[in-house]
Amino acid sequence: MIAVIVAGGGPTGMMLAGELRLHGVHALVLDKEAEPTSIVRGLGLHARSIEVMDQRGLLGRFLALGKQYPIGGFFAGIRKPAPARLNTAHPYVLGIPQTLTERLLTEHAAELGAEIRRGCELVGLSQDEHGVIVELADGTRLRSRYLVGCDGGRSTVRNLLGVDFPGEPNRVDTLLGEVKLTASPESLNAVIAEVRKTEKRFGAVPLGDGVYRLGAPADGVAKDRTIPPTLEELKQQVRKLAGTDFGAHSPRWLTRFGDATRLAERYRVGRVLLAGDAAHIHPPTGGQGLNLGIQDAFNLGWKLVAEVDGWAPDGLLDSYHNERHPVAADVLDNTRAQMELLSLESGPQAVRKLVSELMDFEDVNRYLIEKITAIGIHYDFGEGHELLGMRLRDVGLKRGRLYELMHGGRGLLLDQTGRLSVAGWADRVDQVVDVSEELDPPAVLLRPDGHVAWVGEDQTDLLSQLVRWFGAPAN
């Protein structure tokens, strides 16, 4: 039997497949499309996702294809400099088109041995206490121990499970396309600056070679958003606002997206789980959706490995919902807040002015950036040290860097005392005896996703936390 079927080979599904394969778990990715999409939605990675790539040894590949930008200006587009002393080794935004992110994650998963089948649409599922049966559009039936729906905002898996998806419906559609323009950059910029004073969903981002990412509000809400707009439709909407269509021609692709904001009520039903857009959707303000999905996969991967390999302590798999559902709820809320701040009504504009003034306080600016970049996420592991439940930033060690030691996706005890032991868990947890000038506590136990599971120096205390997160010791 297949261990885990991943429905959907977008960034979430491919990240998850890579995490499963790090531990040799049989992972099958199914994607309904015969070819990867050429439509570029997300434009970059925020600090926490950059750290995730570093923790898995993938950062070099991403840096080679991306461009680093200053981190400021992401909260509702309010331009402020990045706060000083941001708590990360990667205080920048990595500009990289989503298509390249997907390619790199797919290559990584495939190199590790993930089986990837394209042109395979999941249309049915059933489950019992032993496993899941998945039905494909061509009638094929596959059996696996677990199924994860990473199949996007219109998730078939979520619908088949009957999981509620409460929130707000689409109110407006936006048309988007990569097109060539004949207008000169000077006249284009002048017109855009003028239009954006009253319409923030309008813009043209230069991509080089005369190609621009051109966006404009649509007329109303489409009945079927899977049908792309025509070039004429986009040009017409651009003309309505700008008085010109800038001579748009030769589209590489055209798409439309909505502003619905919804969160799945449950991330797990028995042996079926949801991750990424299948679990949450919201407008792209702040550039968080793809990042959120990658981090869902990073949280879920090792927990599924623990279940499949038989060492999962009670409740570990449920901790996926308990930890990630509130994180998504918070992203949805910050997106709602940003959308309000982008409104041109006088009330929201007054609040925007106030928020902008407040962001001149370093602590406020940092708080908002930590939200958007996800480096401020704190899981509730109970009372304790301030690092407990936080992800640990990369720190220098005598032998190198902490993140370089996490590529295998195992737990890690960073022991600055040299007196502790993980004997009994050595098959799941690495022990590193070393010191760091950047780390105060005598020792920290990190989960495979880099979150701090324990801080201290007492061996008995450590043992209880090893059992809590990594199950019973091996004989």
Ligand SMILES: Cc1cc2nc3c(=O)[nH]c(=O)nc-3n(C[C@H](O)[C@H](O)[C@H](O)COP(=O)(O)OP(=O)(O)OC[C@H]3O[C@@H](n4cnc5c(N)ncnc54)[C@H](O)[C@@H]3O)c2cc1C
């Ligand atoms: C205009 C725009 C700009 C954005 N900008 C950003 C940004 O800058 N930063 C950011 O973080 N996020 C951004 N986002 C959000 C981001 O694109 C999504 O959050 C991200 O794609 C979610 O990834 P996913 O893997 O969960 O889902 P998807 O990328 O939607 O992938 C789902 C996959 O599942 C497959 N699939 C669907 N149904 C089935 C089925 N039944 N069987 C098998 N396969 C199936 C699909 O073919 C697809 O490959 C933006 C979104 C939009 C629309």
